[in-house]
Structures are given as C-alpha cells and as structure tokens.
Amino acid sequence: MPTDGSSVTDWITAISQLVFMIIFLMLFLGFNQRFQVFIWSRNIKARLGVLENLARESRVKTIEKIRSLRVHAGKNSGGVSSPENRGKTSGETREEKIGKHEKISAGKEPEGNSEVERVVDELIDYFVITPVDIEPTDIIRRMDTLFKTREERFEGIIKTLLPNNSPYERSLVETALEISIALNFVYKIVRHLLLTGQKMNNWILIMQLEMMMPLIMRQATTYRKALDVFLSGKPIGDGIGPLVAHYLAKGATPREIVKDTVVYETKVEGRKAYIIKARGPESNVGHPGKAVEALVRNARENGEKIGMIITVDAALKLEGEKTGVVAEGVGAAIGDPGPEKIRIERAAADAGVPLHAIVIKMSMEEAILEMRKEIAEQVERVIERIKDLVRTLPEDRVVIISGIGNTLGIA
Amino acid sequence: MPFNTDGLGFLSPQLQGLITLVMLAATLTLFYYIMIKTQPKKSEERYVTRTIVKCLKCGYEEKRDFKEGDFVGKIEGNCPKDDGTLVIRLIYSEKVVEQKS
16 A cells, blocks of 8 residues: 555656646647746736837827926917917917807817817827829839928927917927827837737747837837937937038028028138038927038039038948047938938039938947937037048038038027 | 666766656756846836026025025025025936846
C-alpha cells in the first residue's frame, strides 16, 4: 500500500505530466498562436490607452490656451458674439454677424468657451486628400493649392477665435492644434488597426502593430512634450537654421518678401548677402522656396550676379551619431513635401548657380523639443562653414543664404 | 530512500515530484529575471532652459532661467557695466541627470 507521502508526490507527478501533455497538444493545434495574439492585443490595448490620454490632454491644453489668450486679449466670456463686441470690425462676414445676433436675440447661451471647444473638435478631424500622383504633371502646383487652402482655412478660423490677439499668440495656437491633430490621428489609426486585426483574426497585422508600438509611443510622447514647449515659446532644435540666419543678419532690418518670410540685406565676407528666414518670434516656417525664387528673379532684374545659394537646416541623425555634428552637402536642405524645395532647386538651376546645404544633425526629439545646448553652440561653427563657402566667390557676386526651420522664439 | 527499490524507475516518486517542483520554480524565476533585466533602465533626464543675455558693446554675458516672453533678439535693457544694450543671444536647454534604478 502506498504511504501518504508517496500519494502526494504521485498527484504532483500526475498533474505536471497532464499539464505538459495539454501544452504539447495546444502547440500542435495552434493555440500558441492565438495565445500570442491575445498577449500582443492586450499590450497594444494598454498602450492605446496611453495614446488616448495623450490625445485628450493635448486637446484640453489647446482649448485652455485659447481661452486664456481670449481673456488676456480682453474678450469677455460672451465670446465673439457678445453685445459689446457687436459692430466691431473683426473680419466677420455680414452673414456671420447676423447669425450670431439672432442667437443672442433668441435668448440662447452666448458663444464663448463652448464655441472654442466646438471649433477645436472640428479642426482636430481636419484632413487633406493627397493629390493624384499617377499623373504627376503640375503636381507641385496642385499640392501648393491644397496646402495654401489648408493654411488659409486654419488662419481664418484661428483669427475668428482670437481676433484681438497678436500674430505670435495665434501662431502658438496654430502649432498646438497641429500637434493635437497629429496625436488624435495616431490614436485613431492604432485603434483602427487593432480592431481590424481582432475582427479579421489577422495575427500578422497585430504582430506588425505590436512591433511598431515602441516607435509609435516614442513619437507620440515626444509630440506631447513638444506641445508644452511650443506653448511656452521656447526655441526648438529645428530653429537652428533661423538662429544662424539671425546671427548672420547682424541686426539688419528685416523686410517681408513673401508671406511670413523676411529677408535681410547684409554683407558676408565682403560679398552682398540676402539672408532669408521665417518671420519670428512666431512659430512659423515661412515660405523659403518662394522667397528664394523671388530674390533670384529680383536680383536678375536688377542686374545682380548671384554667386551661390546656401540652405541651412536641421537634419535627422542616424543612431550612433553625435548631436550637433555639422555637415555640408549639396541640394536644398528643407524638409518640405515638395512645393518649397522644388522652388529652391529650380531657382538655382535657372540662375545656373551652385546650391549648397549645411545641416546640423539631431534626433527627431531634439528637433521638436527645446533647443539643446549642444545644438545652440554650433551656430558659430556653421557661420564659419558659410564663410568658407562665400570666400570662394568673386567679390561682386551676391549670395543667398536661407535659414530653414521653425523660428519660434527667434526674432 | 531516494532510489526506487521496486525497479520501475531510477528515482523514487517522491524525488521525481520534488525535482519537478524545483524545475518549475527555477523556470519561473529565470523567466521573471529575464523579463526584468530586458526592461530598459529608466534614467529621468531633466532639462532646464536657460537664457543667455549679452551686451552688444562690451560683450558682458549673463545666464539666467528662461521666462515666458523671452526670445532671441529681444532687448533686455542696459548693461550694468557700460550701459550698452543687453540683448538675448541664445536660449537653450541644459541636461540635469537624475538616475532612477
């Protein structure tokens, strides 16, 4: 007869053998795959919750900023349609003014803070349909039209919300909205892919999403941190181009050459130089392509001989590269989808002049968060590289230098 | 006795059960250890934004904390040394590392 001790160990042995047999059977029937998908889905869902919070926080912060700016500019809680604001020139159409007057007369709650929320929620779902690319003829002109439409629409709406605020304050709100739109979009895409994968039992889709999640989370978290940076008005890493332009300008008076873009006339190494940057200290990237195009056209009309065009911009570093490394190359150093970049390239080609690029390497996080000390300290080195290039020109030549980037916090 | 005397196996049932339990515990411990060790170490890097103000005349420089409204090129006032113009020349963030295990 077995003893009590041996019956316990018999049970343990039997149970462990049964467990191993079940695991073995499950492996053969493919339950391991379903279990893996379950684990992945659970991980993605957890991070989706984080993405949702990031999107929600950015929306709330944007709304709070708009409200505080309205108060700061002296708007009352009744908003645009309050009685004391009626009749004031605010850029509204006659129909808009009548519509709002009717609402107040009807005893409805005056628009104000609720209007801000409504407008922000509408803008957060704003989309741009990419132009047809199977027929690439005049695609640049078509892209230009789409971007211009979007830009003007956003500016118009923000001006309606903040009619009494400065362009600087409106630019902060515009950037905050862009970040909120991006975070909302990322959250919706990840949610869509997860739900689609679960519905279709598509484990490959779930697996790919799980593999991409660390990168997505890193970018989303950086965007959320960038919102705070932009709302505080601190210069970002991408502003290194405009910072170099600011230093080269040496206090010259800026002249607006195209919308949101200024040019300074100065001298670099004894040669006449046109320095282009976006108008600061607003959060603005300007239209450097249009500015270079206009300058080249004007210079040729005035009989000026252009010697070279130099673009200065931040560039993404590869993993392992040091932040702040300055590199020289050829081409238009601008991270634009096409319209501005092609204008710079065409201007250089039409003028028959070399197109040089000087970049300062940094990571994506460093580009959209506050400018790091290692990046800011490269200004003098970049200026030396520019001077080296300019010294190769005869003294009667004109050089065009464009500082590309977001000029937040840089006049 | 650890060894089975009835010829059915090398080890007695008690010892088999004990070995199974020990191996299970060791596997779980090893799994947990690997999970913990492969997590990236969290070191919270704190950044502080500084504003560098410089006198255009004598080159006098001062560093202070960023305050809202600062921008590069902003005129801050007069230099305490020679009454020249004080201008904001740089705004950047510096790292203050706090290691968190």
